[in-house]
Amino acid sequence: MNRPIYLDHHATTPIDDRVWAAMLPYFREQFGNPASNSHLYGWEADAAVSLAREKMAAAIGAEPDEIVFTSGATEANNLAIKGCAEANMSRGRHIITVCTEHNAVLDPCHYLESLGFEVTYLPVDDAGLIDINDLASCLRKDTILVSIMAANNEIGVLQPIAEIGQLCHDRSVYFHTDAAQAIGKIPLHVGDQNIDLMSLTAHKIYGAKGIGALYVRRRNPRVAIAPQLHGGGHERGLRSGTLYPPQIVGMAEAMTIAIAEMSTESERLTKLRSHLWQTIQPLGGVTLNGHPTQRLAGNLNVSFNGLNGDRLLRALQSVVAVSSGSACTSAKATPSHVLKAIGRSDALARASIRFGLGRFTTIGEIDIVAAKVCEVVPELRDYDGH
Numbered sequence: 001m002n003r004p005i006y007l008d009h010h011a012t013t014p015i016d017d018r019v020w021a022a023m024l025p026y027f028r029e030q031f032g033n034p035a036s037n038s039h040l041y042g043w044e045a046d047a048a049v050s051l052a053r054e055k056m057a058a059a060i061g062a063e064p065d066e067i068v069f070t071s072g073a074t075e076a077n078n079l080a081i082k083g084c085a086e087a088n089m090s091r092g093r094h095i096i097t098v099c100t101e102h103n104a105v106l107d108p109c110h111y112l113e114s115l116g117f118e119v120t121y122l123p124v125d126d127a128g129l130i131d132i133n134d135l136a137s138c139l140r141k142d143t144i145l146v147s148i149m150a151a152n153n154e155i156g157v158l159q160p161i162a163e164i165g166q167l168c169h170d171r172s173v174y175f176h177t178d179a180a181q182a183i184g185k186i187p188l189h190v191g192d193q194n195i196d197l198m199s200l201t202a203h204k205i206y207g208a209k210g211i212g213a214l215y216v217r218r219r220n221p222r223v224a225i226a227p228q229l230h231g232g233g234h235e236r237g238l239r240s241g242t243l244y245p246p247q248i249v250g251m252a253e254a255m256t257i258a259i260a261e262m263s264t265e266s267e268r269l270t271k272l273r274s275h276l277w278q279t280i281q282p283l284g285g286v287t288l289n290g291h292p293t294q295r296l297a298g299n300l301n302v303s304f305n306g307l308n309g310d311r312l313l314r315a316l317q318s319v320v321a322v323s324s325g326s327a328c329t330s331a332k333a334t335p336s337h338v339l340k341a342i343g344r345s346d347a348l349a350r351a352s353i354r355f356g357l358g359r360f361t362t363i364g365e366i367d368i369v370a371a372k373v374c375e376v377v378p379e380l381r382d383y384d385g386h
């Protein structure tokens with residue numbers, strides 16, 4: 001039996017052949033520990049990690065010593081938010097974020113509230129965007145950090161990162177952005193966009209799971225963060241633990257490829273997404289979730305009026321792998337906090353499907369998926385209606 005067509009690229013992506021080829025030598029032949037400075041095995045591993053660090057830094061307009069490797073974006077977000085709060089609490093205890101953030105931002109914020117920090121959760125409009133004036137009016141003398149994601153993992157909406165960065169810079173507040181979904185898909189430059197802290201992960205851009213990085217600004221201004229993992233003093237003491245060269249080399253390759261192919265790929269995906277939406281729309285009773293244009297090229301999030309999302313998912317699952325709401329929260333019965341925040345009812349939020357198109361998605365696959373959706377939705381509506 002054929003495996004279902006994979007349209008869940010916001011949850012994770014397959015490893016690109018080019019990334020895999022770059023990683024391979026570091027699993028076995030060149031297995032050394034980059035921290036071993038007394039022999040060839042260590043030197044070659046260290047050289048590979050250094051080169052990867054340089055490539056990644058250059059790709060975002062940073063310096064190599066501003067990249068801290070982590071296990072992924074969850075850890076990078078925790079290090080940025082908790083680390084910044086801990087190191088700067090003498091300046092203030094107020095943090096601003098947005099109610100549609102990933103749980104890897106919201107949960108560290110909730111944790112800090114339990115320690116006595118105060119967190120403001122900005123609302124979004126019905127397209128999922130924050131209002132920059134809202135943010136400006138929430139900034140206070142004791143605000144130390146603003147954390148706002150670049151691209152949303154459920155509805156793909158792109159926040160105005162450069163404007164947020166400028167505002168935070170003018171008001172001397174650190175700006176962190178969770179760029180797990182944005183890196184390699186939209187232009188990101190820590191200088192141009194005044195980003196002080198930025199979380200990255202490899203597995204959303206055709207690299208391996210279990211590797212990510214936090215960009216930490218070292219100049220104008222130097223951002224102080226407190227480590228959350230203590231040990232051997234790796235990564236300038238900010239994140240102890242033996243580095244994993246295959247994952248790191250692969251992440252640098254994944255970023256390089258995604259950025260080099262960004263403009264052609266986003267044009268291609270936009271066409272495929274429009275085709276999918278135009279085929280589904282005539283069904284009627286379908287609502288697009290998120291901004292129509294200010295969104296990730298590969299993202300289409302749709303609510304189907306009068307349908308149960310889980311039943312729809314089951315009717316589709318032999319043909320297409322998609323998720324309802326966010327994969328990270330789909331184990332929970334509660335409707336997506338992002339869809340609720342843009343004003344969807346519980347019922348409509350539960351009746352939503354996230355189509356996440358990716359690098360290997362073809363027009364032929366989109367035709368198959370669209371045809372299946374157009375077949376099962378009326379059937380399920382009939383069934384539910386009678």
Ligand SMILES: *Cc1c(COP(=O)(O)O)cnc(C)c1O
Nearest residue numbers: 072073074102104153180181201
């Ligand atoms: C996937 C994702 C994360 C978590 O990243 P991991 O590397 O899996 O820990 C965090 N934020 C966003 C926006 C994501 O899409």
